[in-house]
Amino acid sequence: MSTQLTTPTDRGSAETLARGKGEPEWLVALRGEAAELAGTIAWPKPEKVRIERWNLTAVGAYEKPAAASALTELPANVQELVAEGTENLLIQRNSGVVWQQLSDELKNKGVIFTDLETACREHSDLVKPYLFQAVKMDEDKLTALNAALWNGGVFVYVPKNVEVELPLQAIMYNDNASATFAPHILLVADTNSRVTYVDCVVSDKSKVDGEFVHPSIVEVFVKPGALVRYGTVHSLAQGGVDMTLRRAVVENDGRVEWIVGDLNEGHTLSDTKSVMQGQGSTSDVKVISVGTNAQQMSLTTRAVHFGKSSDSNMITRAVMKDTASAIINGITKIEHGATKANGVQTERVLMLSPKARGDANPILLIDEDDVTAGHAASVGQVNPEQVYYLMARGISRQDAERLIIHGFLAPVVSEISVEAVRNQLQRLLERKLEG
Amino acid sequence: MATHFVIDGLKAEIEGKEILKGINLEIKGGEIHAIMGPNGTGKSTLASALMGHPKYEVTGGSATLDGEDLLEMETDERARAGLFLAMQYPSEIPGVTNSDFLRSAINARREEGNEISLIKFIRQMEGKMKELEMNPEFAHRYLNEGFSGGEKKRNEILQMMLLDPKIVVLDEIDSGLDIDALRIVANGVNAMRSEERGFLIITHYQRLLNYITPDFVHVMMQGRIVKSGGPELAQRLENEGYDWVKEELGIVDETVGQA
Numbered sequence: 001m002s003t004q005l006t007t008p009t010d011r012g013s014a015e016t017l018a019r020g021k022g023e024p025e026w027l028v029a030l031r032g033e034a035a036e037l038a039g040t041i042a043w044p045k046p047e048k049v050r051i052e053r054w055n056l057t058a059v060g061a062y063e064k065p066a067a068a069s070a071l072t073e074l075p076a077n078v079q080e081l082v083a084e085g086t087e088n089l090l091i092q093r094n095s096g097v098v099w100q101q102l103s104d105e106l107k108n109k110g111v112i113f114t115d116l117e118t119a120c121r122e123h124s125d126l127v128k129p130y131l132f133q134a135v136k137m138d139e140d141k142l143t144a145l146n147a148a149l150w151n152g153g154v155f156v157y158v159p160k161n162v163e164v165e166l167p168l169q170a171i172m173y174n175d176n177a178s179a180t181f182a183p184h185i186l187l188v189a190d191t192n193s194r195v196t197y198v199d200c201v202v203s204d205k206s207k208v209d210g211e212f213v214h215p216s217i218v219e220v221f222v223k224p225g226a227l228v229r230y231g232t233v234h235s236l237a238q239g240g241v242d243m244t245l246r247r248a249v250v251e252n253d254g255r256v257e258w259i260v261g262d263l264n265e266g267h268t269l270s271d272t273k274s275v276m277q278g279q280g281s282t283s284d285v286k287v288i289s290v291g292t293n294a295q296q297m298s299l300t301t302r303a304v305h306f307g308k309s310s311d312s313n314m315i316t317r318a319v320m321k322d323t324a325s326a327i328i329n330g331i332t333k334i335e336h337g338a339t340k341a342n343g344v345q346t347e348r349v350l351m352l353s354p355k356a357r358g359d360a361n362p363i364l365l366i367d368e369d370d371v372t373a374g375h376a377a378s379v380g381q382v383n384p385e386q387v388y389y390l391m392a393r394g395i396s397r398q399d400a401e402r403l404i405i406h407g408f409l410a411p412v413v414s415e416i417s418v419e420a421v422r423n424q425l426q427r428l429l430e431r432k433l434e435g
Numbered sequence: 436m437a438t439h440f441v442i443d444g445l446k447a448e449i450e451g452k453e454i455l456k457g458i459n460l461e462i463k464g465g466e467i468h469a470i471m472g473p474n475g476t477g478k479s480t481l482a483s484a485l486m487g488h489p490k491y492e493v494t495g496g497s498a499t500l501d502g503e504d505l506l507e508m509e510t511d512e513r514a515r516a517g518l519f520l521a522m523q524y525p526s527e528i529p530g531v532t533n534s535d536f537l538r539s540a541i542n543a544r545r546e547e548g549n550e551i552s553l554i555k556f557i558r559q560m561e562g563k564m565k566e567l568e569m570n571p572e573f574a575h576r577y578l579n580e581g582f583s584g585g586e587k588k589r590n591e592i593l594q595m596m597l598l599d600p601k602i603v604v605l606d607e608i609d610s611g612l613d614i615d616a617l618r619i620v621a622n623g624v625n626a627m628r629s630e631e632r633g634f635l636i637i638t639h640y641q642r643l644l645n646y647i648t649p650d651f652v653h654v655m656m657q658g659r660i661v662k663s664g665g666p667e668l669a670q671r672l673e674n675e676g677y678d679w680v681k682e683e684l685g686i687v688d689e690t691v692g693q694a
């Protein structure tokens with residue numbers, strides 16, 4: 001059990017740790033400031049979910065893992081996530097990165113794909129202008145905590161006009177609940193570039209039995225005309241609290257596509273936001289989730305439109321079993337001046353047990369007249385007529401319900417254009433639904 | 436053993452209201468029975484009660500297929516025992532492709548580990564779809580979602596053909612079908628006629644029975660079979676309507692609302 005309340009969220013220990021890791025002075029200073037902030041500001045307050053009742057203090061202690069010399073050293077459930085034949089792979093274990101590789105081809109094109117700690121040392125000119133700019137570290141205790149504690153992490157930089165065809169893949173896993181596990185992912189896609197990044201955030205469930213927190217931040221910068229596809233699947237152990245903020249800032253004619261699979265066993269705060277800063281910028285978000293046991297989740301998607309003719313689409317679909325509960329928020333905000341913007345969102349919840357709870361809260365906040373926007377939300381049980389129809393063809397009740405549940409998620413899953421994400425999501429979904 | 440389906444004194448209610456008031460019917464392998472009757476007289480209720488729709492409660496009587504008590508079984512067991520119901524209003528199931536559904540239904544009849552091979556399944560499905568002149572894209576569409584009325588009916592027949600049941604109940608399979616589709620569906624049914632299989636065809640119109648000649652025709656009113664005869668009975672109903680039957684039997688209101 002790791003429930004220490006202070007370490008390393010006080011200025012002194014945060015700075016000492018940062019220096020010990022050889023971080024540049026600017027980062028040491030940031031760590032110190034963030035640690036102090038973390039002690040003073042409040043946790044985020046998502047709608048109708050009281051996260052302060054979760055164990056948010058089990059941040060653990062820094063534990064630098066030894067580098068892996070071969071992928072076969074990794075736990076089986078991590079190995080199976082590695083996309084076959086991939087040359088672009090980064091793996092984080094607990095507090096540090098243990099594996100990274102990038103093809104020569106991409107290196108030669110100037111693509112950077114490395115852990116964020118290394119990037120802060122070797123590419124600070126590229127990192128500094130972006131780190132904690134999409135997410136400010138003083139927003140709340142979570143952002144400050146991540147700023148003070150983050151370790152390992154990912155930095156992706158794709159230069160102008162470079163197209164990365166195959167997905168860059170990262171796997172973050174923990175196998176020790178008392179080790180700090182707080183990645184920060186920073187992705188910068190320069191003008192007219194294209195990149196697909198996919199990650200899996202998982203626990204080695206045979207080893208993790210204590211409580212832990214996974215405070216994670218993702219920042220994505222989409223420069224003019226760039227396209228970023230970001231796929232992420234989370235499957236952390238039951239003792240974990242996953243708090244992940246994702247944010248993209250999209251410039252003129254840029255596009256971000258988020259695919260999020262929230263399949264943790266434990267409490268989850270997932271907040272994915274696209275800020276359409278530029279004219280003609282677009283965003284597409286798909287979130288899939290399955291809640292089981294007494295899990296509580298707050299799943300939020302946000303689109304903020306500043307750019308004229310910007311466009312956003314957000315879809316969340318969740319299946320809730322047992323006594324799980326999910327509050328699902330979709331917030332489309334169209335700022336004054338964002339003429340011809342279009343924002344649509346859908347939240348759907350399928351409840352498999354009378355004790356499960358699912359709330360869908362679609363919110364449109366519109367400060368401009370010349371726009372289009374729409375939302376749809378539904379919360380419902382499995383339709384008994386459908387079950388009857390399938391059973392009337394000889395299919396057992398259990399299989400009928402399984403088909404209907406898959407059918408509920410399939411229209412979103414099947415639209416996922418990145419095959420690696422689709423397959424991983426499918427596999428982890430299967431496992432969680434059967435569980 | 437030759438197929439033998441017996442309904443004896445079947446009573447059923449929905450939301451506390453008795454609809455079926457004692458149905459007796461016997462269907463042997465090779466026979467085709469037609470049930471006709473005005474709207475709201477309990478025809479679909481009979482079909483649903485036999486299949487085990489959760490809203491209907493059987494309050495009396497029995498239904499056996501080859502000596503097995505169907506009413507004791509869950510809906511899926513009844514289906515696997517050999518009962519097939521082509522529904523008047525088939526459900527739409529978003530996200531489940533027709534072919535995934537059909538394969539699940541076939542595999543539900545097979546031992547675990549002995550599932551139908553994908554190739555064999557596709558060959559069978561495509562063969563039957565061709566017979567029914569269905570566009571192959573219907574295999575990949577979500578089950579009944581957005582299907583037109585006639586397309587749904589054709590899809591019901593496709594299921595019947597692939598599942599090889601012993602007793603087939605067709606509830607208004609002809610409604611919503613255009614003239615060509617009617618012929619195609621009727622051909623599908625006729626191709627399935629065999630000594631091992633019995634049919635119960637619920638319909639309002641003679642036009643289906645022009646293609647599929649029944650051995651027996653029954654008229655349902657007030658939740659009962661009030662008259663039975665041969666194919667000529669259907670012909671007379673088509674020509675003259677139901678008034679003469681009502682008159683003959685002294686029925687004023689044929690719907691089940693009346694005692």
Ligand SMILES: Nc1ncnc2c1ncn2[C@@H]1O[C@H](COP(=O)(O)OP(=O)(O)OP(=O)(O)O)[C@@H](O)[C@H]1O
Pocket residue numbers: 449450452454472473474475476477478479480481523690691692
């Ligand atoms: N949920 C329900 N609650 C109350 N009455 C119902 C319900 N469902 C059906 N009924 C009634 O049961 C009676 C028989 O209906 P059924 O669908 O069996 O008729 P039908 O003979 O198939 O008619 P049609 O020819 O129009 O298809 C009708 O009066 C109908 O209104």
Ligand SMILES: [Mg+2]
Pocket residue numbers: 478479480523606607
């Ligand atoms: Mg009917």
